[in-house]
Amino acid sequence: MKKIITGMFLLVCTMAYSQEKTQNSFKRFVKENYVNFTDIGGLFGKSYQITPNAIQNPNYSYTVKASTNFTIQTFNGLKVYKNLAVGATVGVDWFSSYQIIPISLGIRNTFGDIKTKKVKTFAGIDAGFGFMWLNDEISPSNEIKGGLAISPMVGLLIPTGGNANFTLSVGYKHNRFKSKIDNGTLDYPYLIENQYNFNRMAIRLGVNF
């Protein structure tokens, strides 16, 4: 009986110790491999429109408007293989009429020796879903649904002197979402469905550590 109790006590101790050890090693792993990219930047493109007027009367057409919008995002991930980090990216893209919160799965790969004090390059991609949570002040007949958000990029890492880098990146940003406005009645249906596809060049500045 005594033996059994002693045995169980030892077992519990071992388990507790090993658990503590795992926790510690996990914490250490996270600490050693944590990667963060936080950027602010602009989304540049053309808010395109072909008007019926332009088709019917080619002499009278609208110019295609350039459009610049603000974007922020932060990538938080862990290095999983060499210099390849995998994580999640959360951001906000402010378009004129709509604001999108893309939540994406992201990867970042830094090229070259990580320890070097020279300028390095990196590449990354975020792919996820753009949520429309910031557009809640719409009429009840209006429905808005988020959609695909995808953003590949390449950039430069410029060492600050410490462990961090400044980043300068250029990339592509695709956001899509749908809106539905139902102004009709049962007898007089009147439904407007808009499909928005934003294709933008993204230039971002930020920090990485």
Place this chain on the structure above:
Amino acid sequence: MKKVIFRTLQWVALVTAFASCKDNCTQTVTYRGAESVKVTLSELRSGIKTLPAQALENPGKIYVKDNFLFINEVKKGIHIIDNSNPSAPKAVSFIQILGNIDIAVNGNILYADSYTDFVALDITNPNDVKEVSRNKDVFNNGQVDGITWSYNASDQTIYDSKYKLYTTTQEVACEPQNPVYYYGGGIAFDQGLSSGGIKTGLPTANGTGVSGSTARFAIVDNRLYAVTQSDMKLFNLKNPSNPSQEGSINLGFGIETIFPYKNKLFLGTSTGVQIWDNANPQKPTYLSRLDHARACDPVVVENDIAYVTLRSVNNFTRCGAASANQLDVIDVSNPASPILKKTYPMDSPYGLGIDNKKLFICEGTGGLKTFDANDVMNIKQLQHFKEMNAFDVIPLNNTLMLIGKDGLYQYDYSNPNSLKLLSKIAVKTAS
């Protein structure tokens, strides 16, 4: 050095490639518009046939004569229903009449409009209906369900249109700077049939029947009054199988319904109620009018009290931009000067009917409401049926016949506090 230039070029190429990014936004609009329909006079005048019973598709006005119920199929014809047992109505036959909206029956002769023409049909055998006479070119235009048709005499063609569901897709600005107002390329229409009040308790003596509230035909003492948008046409029915047009009286505009009461004619118009003295049936004379805000308004009268519903519509095509949805109770004991007694708020009233102080009001998609109208200053709502889309009722001998977009319902209202559903003829669902 070469490497540096190559790298620089790479970046420049990348930026240039992305800089040509264009947003791409499309807008798909689904709306109900109108498609034009042309009918030539020869088509119109060869069109009357008796067909086997058919399912209801787009029911219009209803009319009751003895044991028969007539349901208009908008611009297509008339369903004849044997209603001797309201719990089990039987479809007998379908009379195909192009452009038919209104019905009235006197004896065994059914009068119907057929676009421009006024036809008389012998319905002694409902399975073999015969055209007995036709007054040609009586009506020049008309409006039903918000669609106007008109007759062009120079090419002998009737220009009509019908609803169609359109879907258009076009590229639009992704970031409109100003609010954008959308117009459906077609025509936006008011809802429902021409509004009507229900005409109830009309004597079934003289062999005439009872029409629904949206009626534009009324038979009084061997005379049929047919109101168009602007005129009242009189037909003498002395020889029932060969009615002759006796004249036409200009009434103004926006005329919607006619309701005979005692020796008066009550006209529901889009601007108010007009009362005409019919003491000389050959020549009705104008007595008075009670104006109100523009709205669709049917009128019914019982015991010197006129009940008028006003329905606001959200566009100008039919009845004007009215803002009111209400029931007006008007004292017409002195028809020369009607007095508005009280106004009750409503949701979206269409036709109404009254029988012995039991008031029934169709609320369109809001269903049917029943009221106790014993005290006109305190009309109490009794029941509200929400499941149907109702626009017209006939309460007659404790059977309430209700026509809606989804079919014909019949209720037993012998206990006004608790209506009992007797039967339903459903509209054929689009397959």
